Amino acid sequence: MSILVLNTLSESNDEVLDLQNQICMQSEGSEVVYTKEMKISHCIGCNYCWLKTPGICTIKDDYEIIFKKILKHGKIVFITDTKFGFVSYQTKNLIDRILPIATMYLHFVDGQMRHVPRYDVRPQMGIIYTGKAEHAYLEKWLDRVTLNFESTSIGVFALEEGRGILSCI
Amino acid sequence: MHLVIINASPRVESKSNTARIISTFVKGFEKSGNTAEIWHLSDKKQWFKAKELYEKNCNILFAIPLYVECVPGIMLEFLETLQPKKEFGTKMSFILQGGFAEASQLRCGEEYLEILPSYFNCEYNGTLIKGDNFAPAWLPDKIANKFVSNYEQMGRIFAVKGTFSKEEVNKFAAPEYFSEKEIRKHKRIGGKIQKLIFRYISRKNGCRKPLDDKPYSVE
Numbered sequence: 596m597s598i599l600v601l602n603t604l605s606e607s608n609d610e611v612l613d614l615q616n617q618i619c620m621q622s623e624g625s626e627v628v629y630t631k632e633m634k635i636s637h638c639i640g641c642n643y644c645w646l647k648t649p650g651i652c653t654i655k656d657d658y659e660i661i662f663k664k665i666l667k668h669g670k671i672v673f674i675t676d677t678k679f680g681f682v683s684y685q686t687k688n689l690i691d692r693i694l695p696i697a698t699m700y701l702h703f704v705d706g707q708m709r710h711v712p713r714y715d716v717r718p719q720m721g722i723i724y725t726g727k728a729e730h731a732y733l734e735k736w737l738d739r740v741t742l743n744f745e746s747t748s749i750g751v752f753a754l755e756e757g758r759g760i761l762s763c764i
Numbered sequence: 765m766h767l768v769i770i771n772a773s774p775r776v777e778s779k780s781n782t783a784r785i786i787s788t789f790v791k792g793f794e795k796s797g798n799t800a801e802i803w804h805l806s807d808k809k810q811w812f813k814a815k816e817l818y819e820k821n822c823n824i825l826f827a828i829p830l831y832v833e834c835v836p837g838i839m840l841e842f843l844e845t846l847q848p849k850k851e852f853g854t855k856m857s858f859i860l861q862g863g864f865a866e867a868s869q870l871r872c873g874e875e876y877l878e879i880l881p882s883y884f885n886c887e888y889n890g891t892l893i894k895g896d897n898f899a900p901a902w903l904p905d906k907i908a909n910k911f912v913s914n915y916e917q918m919g920r921i922f923a924v925k926g927t928f929s930k931e932e933v934n935k936f937a938a939p940e941y942f943s944e945k946e947i948r949k950h951k952r953i954g955g956k957i958q959k960l961i962f963r964y965i966s967r968k969n970g971c972r973k974p975l976d977d978k979p980y981s982v983e
């Protein structure tokens with residue numbers, strides 16, 4: 596399974612670039628996308644991707660490029676800055692806008708309500724962060740996020756320990 | 765007490781479930797002579813005012829739709845415009861609401877809100893959580909208002925107690941999980957009814973595609 600690295604940092608130093616290379620070397624066809632220069636809005640919560648234009652986001656910006664790549668690669672690694680102990684809003688926007696990957700339909704999985712996936716893809720997700728984070732919380736959150744998309748978490752790593760992700764990917 | 769309420773939903777006010785919940789909550793809150801003002805982050809022009817009021821007031825309530833297990837991106841962006849309070853003493857309260865029906869679905873978001881105020885040198889003053897709030901935006905006003913009507917009572921209680929107590933919130937947000945019996949019932953009939961309702965709503969909004977359409981190809 597190839598890996599999609601989504602880098603939302605405003606600046607990437609050598610440590611980041613080196614780690615990205617190593618991640619991409621794990622699997623053929625992997626790629627890095629830098630979102631800094633891309634035009635990506637926050638989700639506007641219109642629900643049209645569920646009820647009006649199923650599977651298609653109403654916002655016409657650069658996110659569609661990313662969405663298509665998410666469908667193509669089985670694994671996503673977010674490289675993100677942190678604010679208030681959490682991922683940056685740029686990264687949260689990328690995650691909020693994954694919504695068209697699910698349908699409106701509901702079913703129960705392991706005793707909790709979930710949306711029925713639209714495609715036969717279950718992207719695994721991992722996070723590498725710079726700065727200070729509520730690490731334990733981020734791990735828990737990513738577990739919940741991936742549970743929602745019926746996949747699994749690759750794990751959360753501080754950049755200094757970023758190499759740890761290589762054995763989990 | 766004067767309460768500054770910030771609606772953290774990116775959805776336009778007229779469609780926002782959070783906005784509807786806030787109005788209902790405020791009705792109850794103002795019964796005992798309290799006052800509240802509401803600002804919406806979906807309207808970028810209101811950000812400056814909301815920021816200013818955060819700086820000047822010591823009772824702030826963020827009302828938030830749950831977005832992928834936490835707060836929406838737009839709220840994080842707004843928070844970046846705020847500075848931590850110089851003096852401790854501002855109370856930050858939250859209303860967190862989501863689409864899934866079980867309270868357990870909101871716990872991860874709630875946990876973040878328990879941490880968040882410390883980044884602004886504010887005091888955490890409780891979170892009112894509740895699920896099953898997806899529908900109002902798609903319903904006629906009258907039914908939608910009924911859907912959220914029990915928030916009025918919670919506004920009244922918040923006015924008296926000045927905080928959200930865990931006990932009261934848990935009662936309000938129940939069930940934490942559905943029972944096996946309820947899940948079986950959903951599988952048997954509930955799911956099918958839901959499907960019909962969703963299909964009806966989408967048709968009414970001009971959708972001619974099946975709701976599980978796959979517009980992009982997957983390699």
Ligand SMILES: Cc1cc2nc3c(=O)[nH]c(=O)nc-3n(C[C@H](O)[C@H](O)[C@H](O)COP(=O)(O)O)c2cc1C
Pocket residue numbers: 638639640641642691692694743773774775779780781782783829830831832833834861862863864865869895897898901
């Ligand atoms: C991008 C996005 C992500 C969402 N994630 C969740 C979720 O993780 N759990 C949940 O219960 N509801 C989730 N919802 C549903 C909303 O919280 C719910 O519909 C809410 O009532 C919307 O309020 P608003 O109309 O004020 O925006 C999500 C909705 C959107 C648009």
